[in-house]
Amino acid sequence: MSRVLVGCKRVIDYAVKVRVKPDNTGVVTQGVKHSMNPFDEIAVEQALQLKEKKLASEVIAFSCGPAQCVETLRTALAMGADRAVHVTVEGTEYENMQPLAVAKVMKKLVEKESANLVIVGKQAIDDDCNQTGQMLAGLLGWSQGTFASEVEVDGEQVKVVREVDGGLETVQLSMPSVLTADLRLNTPRYATLPNIMKAKKKPMEKMSAADLGVDVSSKVTTVRVAEPPVRQAGSKVESVPDLVKKLKEKGAIA
Secondary structure, eight states: OEEEEEEOOEEEOTTSOOOBOTTSSSBOOTTOOEEEOHHHHHHHHHHHHHHHTTSEEEEEEEEEESTTHHHHHHHHHHHTOSEEEEEEOOHHHHHTOOHHHHHHHHHHHHHHHTOSEEEEESOOTTTOOOOHHHHHHHHHTOEEEEEEEEEEEETTEEEEEEEETTEEEEEEEESSEEEEEOTTSOOOOOOOHHHHHHHTTSOEEEEETGGGTOOOOOSOOOOOOOOOOOOOOOOOOSSHHHHHHHHHHTTSOO
16 A cells, blocks of 8 residues: 655745746745645645545655745645655755755655655646656656546556646556646645644654755756736727738738
8 A cells, every 4th residue: 555745835825926026036935925836735635535545555745945834734734644744945045946956855755754656746836847756756766647637546556647738648657656746637625624723733744955865955046037028018900901001010011
């Protein structure tokens, strides 16, 4: 039976309008609402469904970042995860942290927890990297099922229906495996008030990246962050001749 490790990244809430810092070094995070990455919520839900079907023995939620990540992990525990692991990374080290560093931290946790299935969101909505799951599978030498919209576990085999550009692709994996959750995999459950209260008593282990022997310093430097240019307002025309006239005036057609 699988022991499942699930990634839970803390990101700026999807409903918040993101603002660039005045010095163009990044985006404003102070005083801004944060929540669990929506794709990671789907990953947590999938792990819980596997446990409910007696296909997983334990669900361990994991987050890497500052002290506020505890709130994100409490959400996963309230949804039904058994316990949590918080790997602390603070300040500029966290702001500049790259997917490869997260994958290296997760690799150490997989070995420490003897997990044989990892589920993460296909991407985070803040950086949209879509790299951590693939890098982790590469570091571990495990099979991977990315962009999963359907998952079926049968013993040591996992059938994954993947969302690809041309439609759907079905792959058969041998465990241990890394899965990345797509939008249509499931609908995450809401945490009920009793479960939110119970989550406060569930175990949460805290450690640093250094405790795991992982260097999380970034090898990439962000030169500048800027908002996209404001789109110019369009105009309406009454007829096709008017449209042709406008296009000629703008030099779009001869």
